Amino acid sequence: MSVARLIETFEPSKYQILLNLSNSKERIFTGKVIINGDIKNDNFFNLHSKALDIDFIKVNNINCEYKEKSEDEISIFSNRDNKFDTVSESTVEIGFKGKINDSMHGLYPCYYNDGEERKELLATQFESHHAREVFPCVDEPEAKAIFKLTILTNDNGEKVISNTKVEQETIIDGNIRKVEFEETPKMSTYLLALVVGDLHKKTKLTKSGVEVSTWATKVQSKDLLDFPLDIAVKVLDFYEEYFKEKFPLSKCDHVALPDFSSGAMENWGLITYRETAMLAGEKHSIADKRYVATVIAHETAHQWFGNLVTMKWWDDLWLNESFATMMEYYAVDNIHPEWNVWQDFAVNESIISLRRDAIDGVQAVRIPVHHPDEINTIFDGAIVYAKGARLMNMLREYIGDESFRNGLIEYFKKFKYQNTIGNDLWNELSIASGKDVKSFMSPWLEQPGYPVVKADKKGNILSIEQKQFFTSEHNDMNRKWPIYIASNIKELPEVFNNSYLEVETGEQLVRLNQKNVSHFIANYKGSLRSELLKNISSQDVVSRLQFLQEQSLLAKAGEISSSEHIATLNEYRNEESLNVWEMMSLLLNELKIFVDKDTLEEAKIRLFVAKLSSNLFKKLGVAEKENDSDEDIQLRPLILANMVFARNEKALNDIRAIYNNAKNIEDINAEIRSVVLSSKVRNDEDDELISNLLEIYKTTNSVDLKDDIRGALTSTTKEETIKMLLTIVMDENIVRAQDIASWFVHLLRNRYAQKTTWKWLKDNWVWLENKFDGDKSYDDFPRYAGAILNSEELLKEYSQFFAPMKQMPSLARAIEMGERDIEARVKLIKRDKQAVLEELNKIV
Template identity: 40%
Template sequence: MTEITRFYNDFQPAHYDIYIDVNRETKRIKGTVKITGVAKSTDIAIHQKNLNISLVEVSGKQREFELDEANDALHLTVDKLGEVEVKIDYETKLTDSMMGIYPSYYEVDGVKKQIIGTQFETNFARQAFPCIDEPEAKATFDLALKYDEKPGELTLANMPENHVEDGVHYFDTTVRMSTYLVAFAFGDLQAKYTETKSGVKIGVFATKAHKPNELDFGLDIAKRSIEFYEDFYETPYPLPHSWQLALPDFSAGAMENWGLVTYREAYLTLDPDNTSLDMKQLVATIIAHELAHQWFGDLVTMKWWDDLWLNESFANMMEYVAIDALEPEWRIWETFQAAEAPAALQRDATDGVQSVHVQVENPAEIDALFDGAIVYAKGARMLVMVRALIGDDALRAGLKNYFEEHQYNNATGADLWNALGKASGMDVLAIINSWLEQPGYPVVTAKVVNNDVVLSQQQFFIGEGHDVKRQWQIPLSSNYAEIPTIMSEKEITIAGYQSLREKNGEPLRINVGNNSHFIVKYDDTLLSDILGDVTKYDSITQLQILQDLRLLAEGNQVSYETIVPLLSKFADSKYALVNTALYSVTKNLRKFVTPHTTEEQNLKELYNKLSEHQIERLGWKQTPNESVDDQLTRPYVVGAAIYGDNEQAIAQAHELFVANKDKLLSLQADVRAAILVNEVKNFGSSELFSQLLEEHRQSADGSYKADICGALTSAKDPVILRELVDKFEDAETIKPQDLRAWFTGVLANDEGEQLAWDWIRNEWQWLEDTVGGDMEFTTFITVIARILRTDKRLSEFKEFFEPKLAVPGLTREIKMDIKVIESRVKLIDEQKDSVNRAIKEAL
């Protein structure tokens, strides 16, 4: 196995002069790089990948060199230690992999166009220019950019452009930064600008396929986010501008390039007059996430990729801190509880999962570190836990000192914990270490034994797990003051339950606020007390009850049979968060029913029973001054009614479709997905398929395109589904960036599962050639494992993927996903009959 060699140990760049000439017609790039740095050895290596090197000079003298493609290296010798200048002439080509320097394709009024952008994280800067492509290798950069420019095109980079000479665009020298944060773009773009109170220029850029007002929301959120962070961090934004650029082709959600943040179009541009509230919240949090990185990640950068969580977990928490301050009526922390917490808890319960802090042993494993449920969601929960323990004053003071001490340099996790520890007077590292360095999390069992409360911790697994007796320092956060703040022991006893119950006047609860990364298993005495009147609790507590019971059922510690009768207690809640949890549980029940059976019909009737009062209350149309909760609840209940084959809902959705069939984009955004799904499922035709597919091709509205994807992949006609799968490799119809969503939709459709499963096994090499090497690639395996549920499919999954276990970057994912499917198959086998009885009895 190839091991990582740190080139920075032998050559430490201080400054780059980069000249890049791009020809879009030939897709060729010519470049020259001058690197001034300090040689620590006379034998040095510089990263390059797929570059045709024509000349290497050291301090003005031509030098022999050796290419080492296996290690992405250019090897050469220098005459002396100390400062040297290395000049390299090279050529390469634009990629079509959405990595390095690549074109994004789009249409305006039927005319095909492209803009050029970059994506250098994790280690793709080496595909654009020779460099020491490691996060620790910070330097300053002078960029000169030439291309086959047309009148009116815009040219963007990390820093402001200072002049144009002979068609070459020259940009100001950057601050000291890592190579993976270098970025530039050019093309026929529109722009909107504003300025922060401190004078930072803010810009949003998109293709002219978008309406100008689709840039307004992103511009406003970006401006206010920068202002918020300057205040919260007590550290000025370090650059003159902050550009936000929407790219038509973009693999990830967004990328925090310093001063030139890049996004998927759907996550920056939106119709301010007709976009659902949950989509606005998503876009706002993504923008706030990337701008949090401008300090945490860009100004201070992880020393090596094993501390990737240091960047991502922190930004994941701060996006919610920022948007909660900017839009308090959204109660955005509820979205954190509905999205981040369950994702982390589900993933982290599979034996073999990575810890938040994980060593990188192989270059190909770097991209595999980007496990969203762990590095982003679980890590953010760790930081939320720390924030709850130390408070905002200590958090801000610690961060200010952290930025001052490490600005323009690199840091490790220990540096952050030390800064927060000094500010709070707490040993933060001791508390957090057990959470960051160990995979998994505990279930805290709470029971009454001889009138004592006994709390114990044990690692929680979904499926088979090897218990190695891990222990955590658990912030218990109980509503009883008599319960300790931190539980570090395996078991603790608190005497006198009955007197404690009488004194406190309410049921005993643990992890109040759901800020800590564990679940609670109450015995019958304590659980019955809690369930006496669930509606009296706040929304987070109600979500937590459902969330913990669902996870315990997935881990086979309780039966889903016992959860089904509880669902009606939550059905009429006016809290959107509770409805999110309710319909998460009901969706999980689908795995227990066989398609086209009485069991499935019973489940559909249960959906109708749970949603009937809500859909009657809310209807299909928003009313003036409608609450945030009602806006966020409506998509759940109309979607439930459509799944439940509710005749009235089907008719109402069809009526709305017919009334708007020539202007589907204008359908109210929060119910548009359900209306389109209903039409395709219940009134589908080849004409409708063609109409929606064409609208998907033509539209630049990301929300609408996602709605069409969800609708078409829910089709029941096998002919239509076959035609859809045949489009998977047609990039003009389904962009590679969107392929996973289309594939997942068809695979999750009982009528399309075989088609999608056959396609990915037959076309794996094409898929690897198209999106392999991208940090999202392994998630194709992840989504398969979320869906397959039979012994037959488990055998087929093993047969196909086990031969790929030796592929770097895939090993952990394949091993984990085999366990995920195994546990689901076993759970269905053991609980199917009892769950279906409970569903029938609940009607």
């Protein structure tokens, strides 16, 4: 079912919004909105309004009747003698009341503890279609308007911040503070934002004079605001120079919220974050800081991609998210080139997207959206974000940096404060590059999936063949793509449009998709594969990790046996790159699914992991050294975790010593703390340890410490502890709603906890539904379960349990893909298990 676009009946130009939050403790607010705009029909027009009690509606100062409709709409009718004016701009005035609840969208409270005192602040989350829960509006991205916001709140010293600077502040009625904000630029409803609370901040100016501030609750140290502030200023400077378009607001606030469903939200001039996605200080790990930097760079990119120029409708969400994901790497690489973030891109965005995009039924990057319930389901991180970013990076490589940038500069110049579709961008990039960008990009955006290019060589004849790649049961639609082949073989074309091609070439090593820039994988056959593997150590970092990615996927598809991973990994035994080791660890984890827990075969896997990791463990040890590089520091916990898995006595004893010598667990080096705590729980669990960790989790305000404790507790092997943890997950005084999915995933991945956790999901589905329905994270639960469960028994249970929910637009795709994902995993284990065990016997 499709819903009508309300902009077709009323087109707003300006909102004047008054919100009275002085009774927020009673979980209610009142408001009035005056909307200027064009009414398209003289009899009626529609507005979005959800869970609001309407007090009155006037149009051009005349009282009007209205009727509540389905789909969060109200219809407003003209009087018989006073038809609506469809020629001049009209004024619509509405009084209303609303409720504040814990949904983490609309207007909601964020809770935190200040010692023994429980405090809260108020925040908004309007993306994708939740502004309608706070004021009547046309809640569609195309309905851009200017917003003038006024807030009434108690005069208690709390900060009140919104998209723009405060224009005027007065005290009325003795103890009510009236805060009036400057007008916003013309923008979509989902970008309006508000935060009220006891906050502190740090501030710097950009080169162009924009006031940038980082904010947090006062229980968070002000020192945690310096690093994000430095990044926020530098990325805003970078984008202003790169896009040649000044940030249009006079300030840009970044606020860390204690409760936040998404990772972050790009509200124009008031960007909101989970605390873990924004706060970082000296004691945080390098990985934490890099994560914070990329999130800030992503959300700041949205100030142009999404805010200044906005998609007309949600089917072009990629115009926001794909570009922002690619630009986060571009910006951070400019600020911290020593971080080599493009290597991270080659690992993170590549493997996330390639794995999901190989399952039949996956959404395309650009996907039709007919109903609001579908909007949240399209925020698929693996597709709209990761795959989309790979496609944008592929396009940048194809047309060149200069053409890419020049096209973007013209795009922003031409379409600022407007709404666009993808073709508008393609036109500008085509003009800048002289290439037909639309015909190149459309198949990639509008078709799901991607190709595998099979490369084979007979004598001097090199053949390449493209075919859609699947890792699950599928219906092959014979799709084709214009593949930017990025090869070292000069006889191959720049773009491979055909199904099959032969060329005559020399004896050089054949490489396709150099730098891993294109969204396809290569399947090197026969001597091409053996030659590449033999020479793998001489290849660059991206090539080395890319080969492992491809082998992982080819095994899942049955193109090679998973047993070949063992010989492949043996060729990497001298590897010292962090990013390559992350891919090696992924392959090792894939081998673990073929062996049952607590068996002789599992012991052999442990020995194999130790064999690969022991040299680096000897080199790195457990303690930081003066001459450690950033790469050494980040590689140490990965290698240490491998040695813990291998049950290496030295590693286990070193960890015990670190834990026992620390006065507080906060004093353990943040780089290895998660490994130390997880090892203690997995190998030395007792009631006192679990109790102490839980108590710290309940009382600490350190979000990174909470993450480490969650990872440790969910490493337990004891059924009693597993059941207890699943109980506390439902206690809102211990586990925040935003963190429930993370607890669930950690426990579901734990072999000792998987069945109990899956049963918990089924037993408590109604509770989860009540808590998350309507939120972006609602379909995470069937999605994560589909990505982890791996037995015929659990596949059957999954299908039976979710069958009644397949008709729900918000869950249907996640459930269907989850079934295919589990089914493919079960078949993989059946097909390759014996070969893997035989290969292990040869090596260990």
